[in-house]
Amino acid sequence: MIDWKENGTPVSREFNDIYFSPENGLEETKHVFLKGNRLEERLSSSETEHIFSILELGFGTGLNFLAAWQLWRNCKNKSSLQVLRFTSFEKYPLEREDIRKAISVFPELSELLDLFLEKYKLLIPGCNTFLFEKENLILDLWIGDAIQLLPETSGKFDAFFLDGFAPSKNPELWGENISLQLKRLSNKNASFATFTVARSVKDCLSSAGFSLSKIPGYGRKREMLVGVYESEPELDLNLIPFLRRIGSNQIPKKATVLGAGLAGASIARALAWRGIQVEVWDDHNALRASSVPMAVSHPHITKGETPTSLWTLRCLGNSIRRYSDLLPKDSYQISGTLQLSGEDLPWIRLEEGVKAHSLSKESAELRTELGENYPEESKGIFYPSGFWTDTPVLTEKLLNHPNIILKQGKVGSIFFEKEEWALFSENKETLNKTEVLILANSFGIESLLQGLWEESPFSLRSVRGQLEILEDSNIDSEKDPIHVGEKYLTPSKHGIRVNGSTFNEFDLDPNAKSKDREEILEYSQNTFLGVHWEQIKVRSDFVGIRSQTPDRFPIIGPIHSPEPFRKIYSGMGLPKNRKKEFPFLEPQKNLFVFGGLGSRGVLTSLLGGEILAEILLNEPLSIENSLYSSLHPSRFLYRKIRNQE
Numbered sequence: 001m002i003d004w005k006e007n008g009t010p011v012s013r014e015f016n017d018i019y020f021s022p023e024n025g026l027e028e029t030k031h032v033f034l035k036g037n038r039l040e041e042r043l044s045s046s047e048t049e050h051i052f053s054i055l056e057l058g059f060g061t062g063l064n065f066l067a068a069w070q071l072w073r074n075c076k077n078k079s080s081l082q083v084l085r086f087t088s089f090e091k092y093p094l095e096r097e098d099i100r101k102a103i104s105v106f107p108e109l110s111e112l113l114d115l116f117l118e119k120y121k122l123l124i125p126g127c128n129t130f131l132f133e134k135e136n137l138i139l140d141l142w143i144g145d146a147i148q149l150l151p152e153t154s155g156k157f158d159a160f161f162l163d164g165f166a167p168s169k170n171p172e173l174w175g176e177n178i179s180l181q182l183k184r185l186s187n188k189n190a191s192f193a194t195f196t197v198a199r200s201v202k203d204c205l206s207s208a209g210f211s212l213s214k215i216p217g218y219g220r221k222r223e224m225l226v227g228v229y230e231s232e233p234e235l236d237l238n239l240i241p242f243l244r245r246i247g248s249n250q251i252p253k254k255a256t257v258l259g260a261g262l263a264g265a266s267i268a269r270a271l272a273w274r275g276i277q278v279e280v281w282d283d284h285n286a287l288r289a290s291s292v293p294m295a296v297s298h299p300h301i302t303k304g305e306t307p308t309s310l311w312t313l314r315c316l317g318n319s320i321r322r323y324s325d326l327l328p329k330d331s332y333q334i335s336g337t338l339q340l341s342g343e344d345l346p347w348i349r350l351e352e353g354v355k356a357h358s359l360s361k362e363s364a365e366l367r368t369e370l371g372e373n374y375p376e377e378s379k380g381i382f383y384p385s386g387f388w389t390d391t392p393v394l395t396e397k398l399l400n401h402p403n404i405i406l407k408q409g410k411v412g413s414i415f416f417e418k419e420e421w422a423l424f425s426e427n428k429e430t431l432n433k434t435e436v437l438i439l440a441n442s443f444g445i446e447s448l449l450q451g452l453w454e455e456s457p458f459s460l461r462s463v464r465g466q467l468e469i470l471e472d473s474n475i476d477s478e479k480d481p482i483h484v485g486e487k488y489l490t491p492s493k494h495g496i497r498v499n500g501s502t503f504n505e506f507d508l509d510p511n512a513k514s515k516d517r518e519e520i521l522e523y524s525q526n527t528f529l530g531v532h533w534e535q536i537k538v539r540s541d542f543v544g545i546r547s548q549t550p551d552r553f554p555i556i557g558p559i560h561s562p563e564p565f566r567k568i569y570s571g572m573g574l575p576k577n578r579k580k581e582f583p584f585l586e587p588q589k590n591l592f593v594f595g596g597l598g599s600r601g602v603l604t605s606l607l608g609g610e611i612l613a614e615i616l617l618n619e620p621l622s623i624e625n626s627l628y629s630s631l632h633p634s635r636f637l638y639r640k641i642r643n644q645e
Contacts, residue, residue: 002098010061010102014092017166019060019102022382023219026106028195029067031218036193037159039068043075043084044077050251050274051083051619054228055153055185056161057146057173059090059104063115064161065584066109069137076136084274085138087153088161089146089618096120118324121384122317127311128624130608132324133273140622147172150181154245154628155620156233157185162194167201174201179208184236186229193226201225239625241582242560242569242634252276252590252619256423256434258411258448259441260284262391262601263554263594265398266609267438272403274613279432280399281423283410285443291392292544293469294490295483297603298337300388301353307553309357309631310599314623318607320385331393335491337386339484340527341379350381353554373530388490388498388600404479407432411444413451421590439559439593442547449559457562458555460547460596460635462472464508466516467500469540474532483528487520490581496539499524503599512541525568548598555596555633556612558587565637573642578645592631 002019003011009021034040043052045227056064065086071083073478094102098119098263104111119130123143142149146164160182164173172178175585181289182192184206194201197214202225206212210227217224236244255271260282297319298348299312322623323332341347354364354627361382362486370378412426414437424430439445442460449456450471477492490498517538525533549555568585571577594612597604607622611631614621621628 001092002094004101008506010098010633012092012165015169017165017169020063021219022562024189026067026109027063028218032195032224033064033161034067036072036163036224037191039071039159040075042158043072043081044079045081049080049241050617051085051455052081052159053085053157053187053620054087054161055156055157055182055501056086056088056163057140057178058163058165059088059093059159059588060163061094061099062113063103063106063590064088064163065139066103066112066116069112069135070109072137073135083136083138083619085140085619087140089142089144091145091148093123093141094141098175105267116168116331119321122363124317124319126362127314127623129321129607129610131318131322136273138622139259140620147177149366150178150185151625152624152626153185153620154261154625155182155185155614155618156187156190157620158187160190160192160197162192162201166498167196167198168305171200171467174198174204176207178337179204179210181329183208183210183229184234186231188230188501190229190234192229193224195221195224196227197223199215200616206354207624208517208533212341234477235584240629241584242565242587242638243625243629243632244584245615245618246584246586252436254279254434255436255616256281256421256432257440258282258444259436260395260399260406261440261442262395262605263442263597264440265395265437266605267440267594267612268404268609269398269401270609271616272401274401279407279542280404281407281409281431283409284408291542292467292602293390293392293542294388294496295391295602296388296484296488296490296590297388297600298339298383298482298484298499299364300600301350301357303349303352304356307627309353310624310627311553311645312603312629313357313363314627315600315604315607316383316385318610319603320387320621323387323389326397327389330493331390332387333491333493334387334398335384336481338370338481339381340374341381342485344486347379354381373528375527377527390484391602394602399600408509411441411448414523415452416589416591419589437592438591438612439591440595443545443597445547445593447594453561455561455562456562457565458549458596458633460549461505462508463546463598464543464547465501465546465599466512466541467498467502467518467541468517468520469542470497470499470536471495471539472497472536474535475627477531480531483524483531485523485527487523487527488526489524489531497536501599508545510543510545512543517541527578534582535567546598546601547596548637549596551630552598553596553630554594554598554604554608556594556608556631557592557615557628557633559591559593560585560587560634560637562637565634566641569638569641572638587634
């Protein structure tokens, strides 16, 4: 992957080209990419609102990212910007120690390097998000071929770092397809900078609409290339019309969230750290899934790259990278998860799934022999980063932000009038008025939308789950992984383990049932054979009711009124309309939803909250366009239309 010259300069084996100048790579970066894009001036500006987005081709050692971060640190206190977003693409990601060795020659970057490498883990193909909340900084690192990944990228960018290996070594990264994608992703007056002045590069960028200029290069390079995209931003016509995002230039100063569970707390935090005041209303439902102690999380692997596996893998890495900043050490544990194959999880699915997703042993490891701790001939998969979380602590810490205010009360109805949302109690008393409203109140979402439109654009199902809180006097059980089969068992923490869970859509009795307790314990005792069950006793039962969608994916995004949606998009799936251009239908103004998290709420809530904030504030998304289509609230309306055709 990487070799080293005698002077310490890193060289790519794939392209036989250096990663940065042997004279002074950091000064080269500052000259070509920071000055070439006038970043100091633009990041310090008091005219730009909210976010500045950079897209880079060629992450390499991360030098350009770290240099931009260093500049952002120096500029952000005098800037009106709230967020610096850095999106980068890398086909051949380097190992952690190679990055450390390459950047170690620049001691002024050592602090930022340590902060970055602490989170540089669990990389998988596609988008990997790194959130540095205290720095007001997001890195989206896309792993794979930029030619394939750029069409999956959304949003608009203000500056481009074109830093692939030389066009003569890596021509694919400088071709017409790349330039057209940069055009699609450009904000008005977006800039680019690159070290090369190759004719082929100039022709492609010019034909895509960028105005070009040659300026003095760095060191021995006489010239370099910069440019600006001066046209209006393009609408992405390749997306299904209702998925297109037409951003508003107005950034709300305040927002109201209904629900203080995992969904509500996550979106509230995502907005709060971006500088937006958030008021969270909650009715303190004791049965909600956000009260579950020691909730377990691991990916859900499918045979191929399906939305299910991609979503859970994205969420796992995001959560692991954020937990150390959010939670006290005793409120979660990355203990690893051993999941058994079986009737519902065939071995062939695990085998092919690990290959299809190109998962390293850091992410997943197949195990064909499990020994005497499990039934004979058992096989399974070990996720080294499987973890459990004290859910109430997670929601508490997410809501603990100076920009978040908690209010107690149940909202019975909502109404939009004069550019704001009014919230009413069940007695029709006015509770609040707000510019932006986010529905994250689980079971209450549907009834509010039915009251608004007489129907909801989606349905949410209630699911009852019972689990057992166990006392375990065996100290060694703290070292156990999370055992997962048809039921699960956590390791011990301070002598407490959690054993669950049932899944029932038809019996929503909030009271614990002895037959459920017996079902959980009988399965676990016959399956998790290495556990000293004679030292364990049941301390208490826990019953929770969670909401989920029919396809078990959350709903994240803006909401369309069902009637105009059907009217506009009826016939979209018919063969005769394949080439017909359907118009963009504006969703209901300033109304958003985050719900239906189901049994994966702890795993998916953090990334889901960030994605909704990105949609609301018109930022680039932290996931692929195709994956977001599986999360959009209007997918159910669209499927109904298609099924009727």
